[in-house]
Amino acid sequence: MEAVVSDTLPTPTPIVIRDGHVLLPDGTSRIIDVVVRDGRIAVVGEDATVxxxxxxxxxxxxxVLPGLVDTHRHMWLGSLSAGSSDVTLFSYARQVNEGHGDLFTPEDVYAGVLWGAVQAINAxxxxxxDWAHNLxxxxxIDANVRALYDSGIRARLYFGGKASSSGDHSRYEAQARHLHATHAPHxxxxxxxxxxxxxxxxxATAAENDVEFxxxxxxxxxxxxxxxxxxxxGAVDQLGSQDLLGPDVNYVHANEFTEQEWKQVAxxxxxxxxxxxxDMTMGLGALPAVGPALDHGVPVGLGADTVAYGPSDLFTEMRLTLAAERSRAxxxxxxRGEMPGALRHSHLDMLDLATRGGARVLGFADQIGEIAVGRQADLITLDLSAPHLDSFDNPVLxxxxxxxxxxVDTVIVAGRILKRRGTLAxxxxxxxxxxxxxxxxxxxxRSL
Structure with a gap:
């Protein structure tokens, strides 16, 4: 399967999203137009000139919402959707990562990642x-990148690969350098x-941490x-003792960080x-790490993680997060036998996690995450006509x-329509x- 050589797609057709309820960066929504030109948001306002x-x-x-941002998903598992449940982490790893993942060829990687991207776009x-640990x-590697590219989705591909998990550092380094040389963003x-x-x-050992970081x-x-x-x-404490902490480090899960670790991350x-x-159903931690992260000023986003074990959409994750964090608070x-006097967090906070929060986590804060002039045109629209989405006066809620x-009626990435009128391209x-x-x-x- 040949590697990606360049993005030769033509300039996308200009788009006018007319008369939608648009979620604005300040959390309000108004019925206005959004104009997209050259893959970016050109106008946000009333009666846009055509x-x-x-x-x-x-x-x-x-x-009309900013496109949702998933900050942790193993995309290759798209082909193994709903393949596991009711098991803890290490049983899951043996059943899915080893039981099925070890059977994957490049063609299977391509298929899994492409289908995983379709699942994400559809939602x-x-x-x-894309936390790619089955390469x-x-x-x-080339198949994984090609699938992301062909799907039209935007991604940050975190390469781990089997060489990393096996401790074969020479192969891991060679593959990482191949990825970097062959698939640089430009x-x-x-x-x-x-x-x-x-x-x-x-x-990993301390010495292996030094090598990989x-x-x-x-x-x-x-x-x-x-x-x-x-x-x-103790992961953060160990990295701190090795002087490996930094703003370039993203911690997935973080459910059981100590107060000292949260301070070090911040x-x-x-x-x-x-x-x-x-996190909650597999037993990785009692509650998600969102509340403590926000309390310590640590940028935090949401992820579906594995569609082999959980849902593929972030709406579910947002609602579960709100319930969990209010339960914590x-x-x-x-x-004490008392009713809470006030509730922490709001639906807008959760939407922020799934849009601007995710953009910050992935280093895309100046490109995506909100509907504003100059941002990449990564946009979605939701059809509010169904009875379950009717509202008295708050369509966002x-x-x-x-x-x-x-x-999800329409999905646009970089100005290109990937889903329209409820149907994927x-x-x-x-x-x-x-x-x-x-x-x-x-x-x-192969598994027979």
């Missing part, structure tokens, strides 16, 4: 952090950025690691990715409370569906 070359999207009875996720060869139109997924202290910093790539999970304490400028469904007065993938859907069906048949056959 030149005549634009595609008009009638957004009456629709809510209104326009940007993903065994340079051909696997080669894929800036839509796919790179990073390194490292094992971190929970899975040193490689990432030599290449100038941000770092992401799983940390702070139940039963695997002082070093690190970020956190919370994955509420997996309400625990003390309830323990109605969407937060009840929306799901089925309500036919060529993308057919290609991805065909690839994943073939891949699943191959994996089942």
């Amino acid at each position: 030149v005549g070359d634009e595609e008009i999207i009638d957004a009456r009875d629709q809510l 209104g996720v326009t940007t993903v952090a 065994g060869s340079e051909a696997d 080669r894929v139109g800036g839509r796919i950025a790179l990073g390194l997924a490292v094992r971190g202290p929970s899975m 040193g490689l990432a910093r030599d290449l100038g790539l941000p770092i992401s690691l799983h940390a702070g999970m139940a039963g695997l304490p 002082e070093s400028g690190g970020t956190v990715s919370a994955t509420p469904t997996v 309400n625990a003390e007065p309830i323990s 109605a969407a937060f409370l009840s929306a799901g993938a089925r309500d 036919d060529s993308l859907l057919r290609k991805a569906h065909l690839e994943v069906r073939r891949s699943r048949a191959r994996i089942r056959e």
